[in-house]
Amino acid sequence: MTREFPCVSCPLGCLLRVELKDGKIERIEGNRCPRGEAYAREEITDPKRVLATSVKVLGGDYPLVSVRTDRPIPKRLIPTIMEIVRGLRVKAPVEIGQVLVANLAGTGANLIATRRVLPRSEKAEELSRKGRA
Amino acid sequence: MKISVDVVVVGGGAAGMAAAKAAAEAGAKTLLLEREERLGGVLDQCIHPGFGLHRYREELTGPEFAFRLLSELERAGAEIQSGATVLSVRPSPELLVASEKGLIRVEAKALVWAAGARERPFGPLLIPGARPAGIFTAGLAQKLVNIHGLLPGKRALILGSGDIGLIMARRLHLEGVEVVGVAEIKPFPGGLLRNVVQCLEDFGIPLFLRHTVAKIHGGKRLSGVTLVEVDEQGQPISGTEKFFAVDTLVLSVGLIPEVRPLESLFPDGVKVNSFFQSAVPWIFFAGNALEIFDLVDTVAKIGEEAGRSAARYAQEKPPKPTAVPLRKGQNVAVLVPHELVPGEPAHLFLRVPRPLSRATIRVADVYAQNHVSLRPAEMVEIALSPEATVELARLPQADVEVIPA
Numbered sequence: 001m002t003r004e005f006p007c008v009s010c011p012l013g014c015l016l017r018v019e020l021k022d023g024k025i026e027r028i029e030g031n032r033c034p035r036g037e038a039y040a041r042e043e044i045t046d047p048k049r050v051l052a053t054s055v056k057v058l059g060g061d062y063p064l065v066s067v068r069t070d071r072p073i074p075k076r077l078i079p080t081i082m083e084i085v086r087g088l089r090v091k092a093p094v095e096i097g098q099v100l101v102a103n104l105a106g107t108g109a110n111l112i113a114t115r116r117v118l119p120r121s122e123k124a125e126e127l128s129r130k131g132r133a
Numbered sequence: 134m135k136i137s138v139d140v141v142v143v144g145g146g147a148a149g150m151a152a153a154k155a156a157a158e159a160g161a162k163t164l165l166l167e168r169e170e171r172l173g174g175v176l177d178q179c180i181h182p183g184f185g186l187h188r189y190r191e192e193l194t195g196p197e198f199a200f201r202l203l204s205e206l207e208r209a210g211a212e213i214q215s216g217a218t219v220l221s222v223r224p225s226p227e228l229l230v231a232s233e234k235g236l237i238r239v240e241a242k243a244l245v246w247a248a249g250a251r252e253r254p255f256g257p258l259l260i261p262g263a264r265p266a267g268i269f270t271a272g273l274a275q276k277l278v279n280i281h282g283l284l285p286g287k288r289a290l291i292l293g294s295g296d297i298g299l300i301m302a303r304r305l306h307l308e309g310v311e312v313v314g315v316a317e318i319k320p321f322p323g324g325l326l327r328n329v330v331q332c333l334e335d336f337g338i339p340l341f342l343r344h345t346v347a348k349i350h351g352g353k354r355l356s357g358v359t360l361v362e363v364d365e366q367g368q369p370i371s372g373t374e375k376f377f378a379v380d381t382l383v384l385s386v387g388l389i390p391e392v393r394p395l396e397s398l399f400p401d402g403v404k405v406n407s408f409f410q411s412a413v414p415w416i417f418f419a420g421n422a423l424e425i426f427d428l429v430d431t432v433a434k435i436g437e438e439a440g441r442s443a444a445r446y447a448q449e450k451p452p453k454p455t456a457v458p459l460r461k462g463q464n465v466a467v468l469v470p471h472e473l474v475p476g477e478p479a480h481l482f483l484r485v486p487r488p489l490s491r492a493t494i495r496v497a498d499v500y501a502q503n504h505v506s507l508r509p510a511e512m513v514e515i516a517l518s519p520e521a522t523v524e525l526a527r528l529p530q531a532d533v534e535v536i537p538a
């Protein structure tokens with residue numbers, strides 16, 4: 001079996017071809033540097049991804065804060081981690097780069113905020129109260 | 134209220150922020166106008182990674198890229214007016230702007246138009262069937278999910294495999310929406326290969342190439358979509374219909390540069406030289422308002438070039454330089470800029486209409502570059518030296534073509 005996928009180690013994006021026999025890597029082609037080969041191996045054995053999603057914010061000028069893992073996490077853990085993230089609530093203010101969860105699900109990766117969320121202004125509070133009334 | 138500036142920039146997305154930053158750094162009194170309350174444009178809702186690899190040498194999400202660019206802009210000292218909508222542009226030059234402070238007249242020596250693009254809506258696709266609720270453009274669905282925390286529906290089909298469509302397939306899947314597939318009318322995906330892998334294959338979302346929507350079903354709310362296979366000419370093949378029971382259809386069928394307030398000034402469309410200066414010498418264009426780009430890094434770079442050029446124009450009022458027109462030859466679907474200024478370096482951006490393996494890009498007889506693989510989803514940048522643009526000036530026009538090996 002042959003699998004083809006682009007390398008994402010740098011913007012060049014070499015098209016990697018990996019030949020597999022009984023699930024084992026026979027040959028890797030298409031890479032222009034050793035990083036490509038390492039990426040191909042990892043992509044076959046235990047692919048990793050940076051996960052980006054959002055977390056609910058209490059009392060912020062946005063209802064959500066966008067977040068990501070600060071390094072790639074094993075792809076197989078994405079459903080587990082989404083479950084954890086769904087249950088999270090953070091209080092405004094949130095600073096960009098702030099660690100919201102350290103060592104997420106034992107991966108060593110931290111969940112960090114990718115935007116700043118300020119506390120909701122009094123004016124916005126007032127508008128929202130009027131909206132509800 | 135009346136304001137006088139050297140350079141006014143319309144649009145606070147990546148292109149506009151970069152333009153205003155560069156204009157202010159060049160010493161021009163610069164005002165940036167943004168319609169929304171916050172700067173960042175579409176970056177604000179693009180919470181996925183993949184931005185900044187060229188500009189910042191690391192992989193950032195949209196909001197992070199916007200934050201960095203905004204910090205650069207604030208350091209450069211441009212004035213920012215958000216919540217300000219441009220109502221009209223007069224050739225005096227003067228802009229009429231609606232803002233919280235009331236109506237503002239902005240007198241400027243140069244304008245950088247960086248108002249971004251709009252999504253192609255459902256209407257022009259002329260798809261037969263009902264017109265129920267549940268049909269969203271991909272950007273709207275993205276805003277609902279990523280900014281407002283609302284889901285568009287429970288079971289979704291995506292039409293169009295451009296990057297926004299692929300990114301939304303993954304985003305909706307992660308948020309618990311069942312994504313039954315992505316339909317693409319062309320025989321190849323519209324978006325980057327890495328997005329096909331990381332947004333569809335990672336989650337087992339099927340990609341239906343050579344498929345389009347044949348019919349919309351539903352009453353008040355969408356109840357289903359019929360897909361049909363198309364032949365080489367893009368015509369539906371009867372008997373290949375497949376029905377999908379979905380309550381949501383997400384459209385990722387193209388972006389259209391937003392130039393409407395300027396249309397009367399450009400009856401024959403917008404063309405720019407390698408300074409990103411248009412036929413109206415005091416109007417410069419940047420970002421997706423000029424052409425739809427793939428990478429925000431490119432958009433920011435062009436924005437800076439347009440901002441610098443606008444500042445120079447405002448300060449020195451040079452006559453518009455004579456230029457060498459560029460002509461799109463074979464296998465060139467998109468080409469910007471449209472003219473070169475001789476003696477100046479130039480960056481051309483080119484898109485091919487179909488995937489090509491092994492081809493040579495030529496600019497008349499002064500530039501040739503071999504490529505192993507060219508894809509419509511990936512614009513190619515061509516750097517021309519000042520010597521090359523001088524050499525091209527002996528021609529009435531320069532042909533840009535992609536010749537298959």
